[in-house]
Amino acid sequence: MLDLMPWAWALLALAAAIVGVSKTALPGASTISVAIFAAFLPARTSTGALLILLIVGDVFALLTYRRHAHWPTLLRLAPPVAAGIALGALFLAFASNAIVKPVIGVILLGMVAITLWRRRSASTDAITHTNLSATIGYGTLGGFTTMVANAGGPVMSMYLLAMRTPVKVFLGTAAWFFAIVNIIKLPILVGLGLITVPVLLLDAVLIPLVVVGALLGRWMIPRIHQALFDRIVLILTIVGAAYLLIP
Template identity: 30%
Template sequence: MILDPLFYAAAVPAVTLMGLAKGGFSGLGMLSLPLMALVVSPVQAAAITLPILIVQDVVSVWAYRYTWDRRNVGLLLIGAILGILAGYLLAAQVSDAAIKLAVGVISIAFAVRRMVLEWGGREPKPTAADVPRGIFWGWVTGFTSMIAHAGGPPFQIYVMPQRLPRDVFVGTGAILFALVNWIKVPPYLALGQFTAENMATAGALFPVAIASTWAGVLLVRRVSGQHFYTAVYGLLILVGGKLVYDGAGALL
């Protein structure tokens, strides 16, 4: 188990952000890995994070167990499994910096366009879950989650135009990413990342993980549906900007 106080000074805020994201404030969790990577290697940070995410999934899935869209989860999961497999096989050949840059640019463009249309009173009609787009964006979600831990924005780009009720939107993401995180366990095992030190460190952070996830659930339910979507658009722009910054910085 890591005993360095400096690690926990970064890890506790990081896990708190992950919990708030799992509770419904999608996007905040994207800031967690870079924060933890300040004190440990990115690979070790990811290995410590995955068991924490799985524990947080238990809370979020329980909280939203009655409010999720089965069709969306089914379509996205098919694509996500294929995307995770592709990410595992191509991890050595694909630049995670390029993936982050591309996802960041697409996320910002999507969120800005939607906000301009909605604020201008020209909000498009809600879309429906469909097979081609669902499997495609599921693939992108799984691939980017495996390569660059950036599966949230592709999920949002596909689901947000459907204008699902707030709790259904959050619940659909909770169920999907709970399944995705379990699917990612075998690749991480194959890569030898679940060491005794990493697992013990993750276990020490479980109380913070559980408390922050419940806090996220309680807070998001105080936000109206319209304000919730506006907040998610804003978070998507911030996360997109962070991805662009990280990706462009690494490439340059």
């Protein structure tokens, strides 16, 4: 797996840097990293390799935004997310990513469409804490997609955007959410044989790029307005979802 062409290493390095940026500035951007890793590594192996880098990025996200999380939102999401993770682990044990990739892509595009429709409808308010069906739906899908393909970021981004969450609260809530979820996923992927010595060696080479990306994101975020932030998240979600639909 380490015997890759120089341009493949360059793209993996870019993907690692994007992981860092996604953790401190642009949630949903990590879907691009998912696509790059899946393109150059065996599909199931890419899930384990990327998880380690995501956990490194989580450390920087927590250092930056740990005080801004909205804990009631996290507690409401916990049960459906746990159910989604369990379903994803079961699915990953038996199915190939070739099957699940287009399914996730369709789900993400559907969520983008719903979010845009809600925002353009004058009669529709933001999702609130009383909207149980939305919490269950987004939470379950978020747990499932993050377990299967590390692609839960766009799902949770759509949920937090639909709630009209301010930027720093958005990033703080997402930081704690994925830090907890990714630690839960780690022993599961080890048990499935997706995190091995070659995977750890690959990650050791790429971790410095995650750090660079995280620091770049911390520089960027004070310069991004709420409306621009929302648009970037939506665009990155659409790009990532579209890639997942490619056979």
